Amino acid sequence: MSRKTKRKHVFKEALDDDMSLPTENQTIVRIISTKGNNLHEVLAPNQSTYLVSMPTKFRKNIWVKRGSYVLVEPITEGDKVKAEIVRILTNEHIKCLKEDNVWPPEFSDNKKDQEDESDLLVNRNRLEIDEELSSSDSDSEDNK
Template structure:
């Protein structure tokens, strides 16, 4: 199976989850083509990314995958990634009613905070915009003081 065919299979073809396969959320890469995933029940384990997906599908933190726990079972590796789910796949699964409810509810840290802290955080978020530290920021007062020096 070539690189082009693997990409087409991942993006376009419909798939069916088999009996032993389970849904999981990626928690991030751990090196040597291994990724830490969280299963529906909250259990965290290492799984491996097979060679047919390497350099074809980029698996990032927060992506959803289908894992086959019967393949490649060892002390450290709990299974193999069979399919990487894209937003189109997730939408189709939700429409069919096959998407697990545990992954439908977004985990937010702000729900754990008291209401008074949540209200203040909205105002602070507007002040915490991304600042590029690689470029110096010239304000109007800086440019006018340089002109006065000349």
């Protein structure tokens, strides 16, 4: 599978409209910082902090930033990493969870809910240039 096809499927899964509620062992947490090697420090509703890992299907395809909310599931192996990210929550997911009274009240006063969900999926470090535009621009410059 090509990188572009894989990315398309990962984006589709991440933005899936599956508004299922978290199971008993899943927790909603907020990303505090990135620690490298696909590890993120998160803040749980009980104000404890711990490390979670990004699953391989999301690595190099989806980026999360500080203040984003994710759904995590605890893992047994390892001492420092306590959980793994199951789903990255978008604004639509958050609205649905608030309507179902599942959203933790500790996170309800944040203004992060108003940000655009597309920020989760865009790598701002690299500009995407349309190949057709760049080739037509260079041709017109060559003719001058």
